[in-house]
Amino acid sequence: MLLAALLAPTIGLTALAASLPPAGAPTEAGMGLSARALARQLHEEGAEATIKALDEHKAWPQLRRAVAAGWSGWIELVPELINHADDQTASRLRTALRLALPRNPRAVLAVVDPGNGPLLGAGALCTPHGMTAHWRTTSIRAVSDVHDIHLAHPAADCQAALAASSAATGTANSGT
Numbered sequence: 001m002l003l004a005a006l007l008a009p010t011i012g013l014t015a016l017a018a019s020l021p022p023a024g025a026p027t028e029a030g031m032g033l034s035a036r037a038l039a040r041q042l043h044e045e046g047a048e049a050t051i052k053a054l055d056e057h058k059a060w061p062q063l064r065r066a067v068a069a070g071w072s073g074w075i076e077l078v079p080e081l082i083n084h085a086d087d088q089t090a091s092r093l094r095t096a097l098r099l100a101l102p103r104n105p106r107a108v109l110a111v112v113d114p115g116n117g118p119l120l121g122a123g124a125l126c127t128p129h130g131m132t133a134h135w136r137t138t139s140i141r142a143v144s145d146v147h148d149i150h151l152a153h154p155a156a157d158c159q160a161a162l163a164a165s166s167a168a169t170g171t172a173n174s175g176t
Contacts, residue, residue, distance in 0.1 A: 033059050035066070035073030042077065047084040054081075060089065067096035070103030079111050082119050090119060097125050101158075102138035105146050112154035122157035127164075136162060 041050045066074040082093045101108045113120040128136040
């Protein structure tokens with residue numbers, strides 16, 4: 001009993017340390033930009049004004065890193081931003097979402113366009129074209145682990161897009 005009481009703080013600290021991001025990993029607090037503030041700006045000022053502010057503050061790389069890291073709050077902002085962004089920015093946002101797919105498939109599937117549109121459709125977000133075989137494998141596994149009735153159709157569309165590339169070529173795209 002005494003041993004358990006003495007070890008409890010150590011075990012708690014170990015669990016806390018394990019839950020923290022690795023050293024050098026980006027954190028939202030260190031970004032100088034928060035998903036909450038950006039969402040408020042989108043709501044109050046609209047997408048075009050928000051995009052202009054992101055351009056002026058050169059904040060797109062921070063936003064894309066947060067999306068690619070799989071941070072849900074950031075991923076939720078992409079549909080509104082991508083619809084008003086220029087082609088190059090839209091392409092980079094799609095790439096960030098693709099990178100987020102194996103990390104946070106639930107959040108990415110939640111923004112998939114059910115009509116399979118060119119900006120956010122499963123054909124655009126779940127295609128392994130240009131990605132590594134490891135990305136494809138981990139994405140297939142991650143998407144298949146999502147068991148949410150509300151995401152069943154986007155998950156099925158995403159799995160089909162992930163499988164279509166290997167069926168057409170016989171192998172996964174190596175990303176090279």
